C-alpha cells in the first residue's frame with residue numbers, strides 16, 4: 001500500500017473514532033430518518049464533520065473540538081421543535097441535546113450556537129467556529145444543488161417517458 005493511501009486510511013480511522021461516540025447514542029441515530037436538504041440529516045452532519053476534520057487538520061486548528069462541534073451542530077429531531085421554529089432556534093436545541101448526551105467544551109458550544117450566522121445574529125468567536133460555519137454552508141449548497149438536479153433529472157425522465165408512450 002502506498003504512503004498516501006496509508007495516511008488517508010489513518011485519517012479516516014481517526015475521524016470515525018470521533019464520530020462513533022455520537023453514533024452510539026440512540027437519539028443521534030434517529031437523525032437517519034429525518035430529511036435535510038433531500039438526504040438524511042445524519043448524512044449531512046457526517047459530511048460537514050468530514051470536511052471540517054480535514055480542513056481543520058490542514059489549517060492546524062483544534063481539529064478535535066471543530067469536528068466534535070460539527071458533529072453536534074444540527075443535533076435535533078422532529079419532536080424537538082416545529083418546522084417553523086427550526087431555522088432560527090435549532091442551534092439552541094442542538095446545544096441542549098448535545099449537553100444532555102455528551103461533554104461540550106467552550107469552542108464546541110460556540111460552533112453549535114453560531115453555525116447559522118448571519119441568519120442568527122451572533123458572530124462566531126473562534127477560528128474553529130468560523131470554519132464550521134463555512135463548511136456547513138458549502139455542504140448545504142452542494143446538497144441543495146444536488147437535490148434540485150435530481151428533481152430536474154426525474155422530471156425530464158418523466159417527460160421523455162410520457163412523450164414516448166403517449
Ligand SMILES: [Fe+2]
Pocket residue numbers: 073074090115116
Ligand atoms: Fe443548522
Ligand SMILES: [Fe+2]
Pocket residue numbers: 044048073074136140
Ligand atoms: Fe448543517
